[in-house]
Amino acid sequence: MPNQREETLLTPQQTIETIDDMAKRIHADITRPEKRVVVGIRRGGAMVAEMVQQRLNTLLGIELPIGYLDITFYRDDLDTVGPNPVVGATDLTMNIDDQRIILVDDVLFSGRTIRAALNALFDYGRPEIVDLMVLVDRGGRQLPIQPDYVGKVVKTEENSRESIKLVKSGDEKLTVVRRFL
Amino acid sequence: MTSGTQVWDRKHLISMSDVTRDEIGHILETAASMREVNRREIKKVPTLRGKTVINLFYENSTRTRTSFELAGKRMSADVINVSVSTSSVAKGETLLDTLETLQAMTPDLLVLRHPESGAHAFLSRNLDTSIINAGDGRHEHPTQSLLDILTIKDQLPLIGKRGFEGLKVAICGDLLNSRVARSNAIGLKTLGAHVRWIGPPTLIPAQAEEAFGVEVFHDMDVGLEDVDVVMILRLQRERMQGAFIPSVREYFEFWGLNRQRLAKAQPNAIVMHPGPMNRGVEIASDVADDPERSVIRHQVGNGLAVRMAVLYHFAGSSVRKG
Numbered sequence: 001m002p003n004q005r006e007e008t009l010l011t012p013q014q015t016i017e018t019i020d021d022m023a024k025r026i027h028a029d030i031t032r033p034e035k036r037v038v039v040g041i042r043r044g045g046a047m048v049a050e051m052v053q054q055r056l057n058t059l060l061g062i063e064l065p066i067g068y069l070d071i072t073f074y075r076d077d078l079d080t081v082g083p084n085p086v087v088g089a090t091d092l093t094m095n096i097d098d099q100r101i102i103l104v105d106d107v108l109f110s111g112r113t114i115r116a117a118l119n120a121l122f123d124y125g126r127p128e129i130v131d132l133m134v135l136v137d138r139g140g141r142q143l144p145i146q147p148d149y150v151g152k153v154v155k156t157e158e159n160s161r162e163s164i165k166l167v168k169s170g171d172e173k174l175t176v177v178r179r180f181l
Numbered sequence: 182m183t184s185g186t187q188v189w190d191r192k193h194l195i196s197m198s199d200v201t202r203d204e205i206g207h208i209l210e211t212a213a214s215m216r217e218v219n220r221r222e223i224k225k226v227p228t229l230r231g232k233t234v235i236n237l238f239y240e241n242s243t244r245t246r247t248s249f250e251l252a253g254k255r256m257s258a259d260v261i262n263v264s265v266s267t268s269s270v271a272k273g274e275t276l277l278d279t280l281e282t283l284q285a286m287t288p289d290l291l292v293l294r295h296p297e298s299g300a301h302a303f304l305s306r307n308l309d310t311s312i313i314n315a316g317d318g319r320h321e322h323p324t325q326s327l328l329d330i331l332t333i334k335d336q337l338p339l340i341g342k343r344g345f346e347g348l349k350v351a352i353c354g355d356l357l358n359s360r361v362a363r364s365n366a367i368g369l370k371t372l373g374a375h376v377r378w379i380g381p382p383t384l385i386p387a388q389a390e391e392a393f394g395v396e397v398f399h400d401m402d403v404g405l406e407d408v409d410v411v412m413i414l415r416l417q418r419e420r421m422q423g424a425f426i427p428s429v430r431e432y433f434e435f436w437g438l439n440r441q442r443l444a445k446a447q448p449n450a451i452v453m454h455p456g457p458m459n460r461g462v463e464i465a466s467d468v469a470d471d472p473e474r475s476v477i478r479h480q481v482g483n484g485l486a487v488r489m490a491v492l493y494h495f496a497g498s499s500v501r502k503g
Binding site: 070089 | 188189190207210211213214217218221222223225226227228229256493494496497
């Protein structure tokens with residue numbers, strides 16, 4: 001498309017390395033592995049969550065439970081943008097009461113998605129701890145929400161018209177792309 | 182919804198001919214997510230907080246009214262049920278006046294059942310509020326069709342089909358008085374299924390083949406041959422003025438679904454009924470209660486999920502369209 005610039009922020013290899021690095025940092029902080037549960041926010045966060053969970057499984061030598069949240073029903077913008085035509089499914093079959101959750105998303109921006117995810121999570125139970133892990137933090141927060149683990153920080157100007165997205169290619173590789181609209 | 186854009190902008194749900202194949206797909210996907218909500222310990226999501234749904238039923242209903250009420254409540258909407266026998270309808274107010282009065286209280290959705298075919302279409306031209314058709318006379322009952330389609334979709338692996346394309350569905354019995362049959366004929370054909378209507382000539386509307394694109398059979402044993410889905414309709418004696426059938430016993434003899442008749446269909450064919458059932462009139466008890474073939478109870482559960490999905494999509498669209 002004309003007038004649309006695009007740059008790759010993380011190549012597939014860099015995405016893997018970034019997630020590996022974050023998994024190592026999370027691993028270093030884990031004291032009660034039997035209480036840890038990985039929860040990914042659909043759709044981008046779910047892909048990152050799967051990769052983090054696999055790395056942590058290897059590092060810990062146990063299999064961590066993994067769940068998925070769809071936050072559509074918890075969004076605060078039904079009045080302004082209307083209903084989302086495509087709604088995914090939440091899949092949280094484990095009991096999360098008293099567990100230590102690693103909440104995973106791909107890109108952290110305003111913080112509204114995380115607010116919605118926390119509300120959704122607390123409809124399922126009362127976790128002991130929720131840690132937030134994001135692959136990319138692009139700033140621009142509108143709510144008092146800060147991540148515990150960040151893969152890459154990207155500076156964006158206020159009111160800049162751009163999108164930062166995790167893109168899955170046909171061969172299952174994950175790339176982070178920045179588009180100036 | 183206009184193709185290519187990811188926005189839901191349809192305002193009313195009056196007829197199954199209003200919704201596209203894509204929109205049916207979106208409603209069913211949302212409904213599948215709603216089933217997850219209905220299985221939770223805390224069966225409530227905040228999605229429709231601050232929205233008001235008015236349920237207005239001019240005809241008796243247990244499952245439809247209850248499921249619309251529960252659907253609204255599980256989505257955190259405020260739901261009001263107006264019972265017609267205690268309302269000002271009894272004092273002689275016209276339908277439009279009643280609805281305009283309710284509209285002045287700024288609801289977001291009106292869920293309406295009315296004995297006159299076309300009542301909803303008339304009201305949608307005269308009111309600003311979104312209208313969901315919960316049954317209008319002999320015309321349509323779109324949310325029943327959507328829940329039937331979801332139920333069939335769930336059973337496709339069991340039936341041995343991958344999709345609706347080429348699926349053979351028989352709708353049997355009192356087709357003349359059935360809004361379920363009309364909505365399903367339209368909805369299923371939108372998805373590419375073949376629809377057969379099977380019933381006595383007195384209970385099939387004139388020119389059904391031309392009007393609804395269905396295949397008409399008067400002999401149940403012939404009509405049921407090779408079908409994948411058998412949908413049995415209730416004999417609606419309350420809508421009959423005159424002699425449409427010789428007797429209930431004779432009706433069951435010729436048009437009731439029993440084991441022998443079901444054997445004409447595909448070996449894995451499923452049995453559906455929109456309810457309420459008249460056992461021994463249109464369906465034999467052992468067929469209705471057969472856990473291998475009958476999906477009648479699944480239909481009820483899906484009814485709740487589908488109505489939650491419908492409220493979600495249509496309540497949101499009403500906001501943006503004023």
